[in-house]
Amino acid sequence: MGTSEDATIEVDRRFCGPPQSGNGGYVSGRLAAHVKATADEPAVAVRLFAPPPLESPLVVRIEGEGASLFADGPSGTDGEAVKVAAARAVSLDLTPPPAPTFDEAVSAAKAFRGYEEHVFPGCFVCGPDRSEGDGLRIFPGAMDKGDVFAAPWVPDASLARSGSTRVASEFLWAALDCPGAFSFPQPEGKVILLGEMQVEIQGEIETLEPCVLTSWVIQHEGRKHFTGSAIYNSSGQACGVAQGLWIEIDPDAVPRS
Secondary structure: OOEEEEEEEOOOHHHEOOOOEEOHHHHHHHHHOOOOOOOOOOEEEEEEOOOOEOOOOEEEEEEOOEEEEEEOOOOOOOOOOEEEEEEEEEOOOOOOOOOOOHHHHHHHHOOOHHHOOOOOOOOOOOOOOOOEOOEOOOOOEEOOOOOOEEEEEOOOHHHEOOOOOEEOHHHHHHHHHHHHHHOOOOOOOOEEEEEEEEEEEOOOOEOOOOEEEEEEEEEEEOOEEEEEEEEEOOOOOEEEEEEEEEEEEOHHHOOOO
16 A cells, blocks of 8 residues: 555644643544554554644545654745654553442542643643533542552543444543553653553443543653553443553643643
8 A cells, every 4th residue: 555645634622732732642543543453453553743733734644554644844844744643553462450440530530630730731631621521531540559540531422423422432542641641750840742652442432431541650761651541431341451652851842822
């Protein structure tokens, strides 16, 4: 398969992470929909190269067995396209912890550090400034032993895919994104941004269904942090798992307005 233009997508401002760019998990999920997973590689990995712009056409190009996402270049670059992200099918070997109960997740979420201080309080997924029915309001806090974090989540009806009551896959990707960022302490003087997500969707989630998210640390390598996250339905079944790569950057590198 060669390289071809497949589709154009646009990220609504509702789905921001930092104030001026799309939430990494949501955008990754939109791009992942253009990659066909297989029995041998049932997960999709999305690497982010640049902040996904909001309310601007983004071009998806199918490249071999993968897909890439491009934005128009900034003014002064003769219109050269900027590669925002690339996706490919992968095999993901990740075993999530047992599912906490919904009540246990509610209790853990009371310790969400973002209530006191949050780098991006307007984030679609984890921003406490977002209202019910607008943001996902996923607020992970440490469980009793401290090595697993958990949050409750009841998906809003607006998150259903067209013609269904089930949550669209891009919102499952979004839900699996931010919990990883809260599974380790905020690095002093730095901002952490998603560099890559590897996600395997294993089941369906209904809107208005009481769900639980978990997250945990896999390893740290300098300014890189690898985390796991999982989403469970109301029966405690893991319906999706993710491995996240988080990268420390200087705060001044993130546009705020």
